[in-house]
Amino acid sequence: MFGSLSEEVEVKVAANKAWEIYGTxxxxxFAGxxxxxxxxxxxxDGGVGTVLKLTFKPGSGISYYKEKFTMFDNDNMVREAEMIEGGYLDFGFTLYRVRITVKDNATDATGSSCVxxxxxxxxxKxxxxxxxxxxxxxxxxVLMKFVNEHLLSCS
Structure with missing residues (x-):
């Protein structure tokens, strides 16, 4: 069974500024x-092929997982990572992929915000x-909230 979820937020900074965090x-x-x-x-080294082990705080439901960065497209501001061990894979999942996209806000003619x-x-299975x-x-x-607050405080 395949599924997907997504969430979009507007950030009051230019897309390239947001990508400095979301794309690295x-x-x-920040999650750490x-x-x-x-x-x-x-x-x-943080590029395609990088493998991270994320260990969660007690009580979060998942103790840890490893993820691998599978795609970074700096021109289009898109990145992907796939879970390769632990986490949801321990619960019968065969794929768990996260894609992050940063785009200029089409409704903002000033270019001072992004989505x-x-x-x-x-x-x-x-x-x-x-x-x-x-x-x-x-x-x-939660992560987007913290990152976006940081971006706003630095702009």
């Missing part, structure tokens, strides 16, 4: 400060289909 490992550093117990770089969209795509309800945007909404 600074995003994971606010929602993670520990963040380890297992392999890589950040985070999309989760997942596939779960039929016998574990009930576990699809575990997938939420909650952690990403």
């Amino acid at each position: 490992m600074k995003l994971e550093e 400060k606010h929602i993670l117990e520990k963040l380890d770089v297992i392999e890589g 950040v969209k985070i999309t989760i795509e997942y596939e779960v 039929e016998e574990a289909a009930a576990n699809a309800s575990l997938v939420t945007m909650d952690a990403y909404v």
Whole structure:
């Protein structure tokens, strides 16, 4: 069974400014400060192929997972990462991918705001289909809130 969820937020900074965080490992550093117990770089330098281990604070439902950066497109401000160990894969998922896109806000002629969209795509084995309800945007909404507050305070 395949599914997807997404969330969009407007940020009152230019797209290239937002991409400085959303398009780099600074995003994971924010997660480390606010929602993670520990963040380890297992392999890589932050580009495609980088593997991270994200260990969550107790009580978050998932103890850890490893993710691999599978795509960075700086021109179009899109990045993707896939879970490769732990996390939802332990609950019958065969795919858990997160895509982050930063675009100019089409309704802002001044170019002083952008839209950040985070999309989760997942596939779960039929016998574990009930576990699809575990997938939420909650952690990403919290993360976007912290990042966006930081961007606004620095602009």
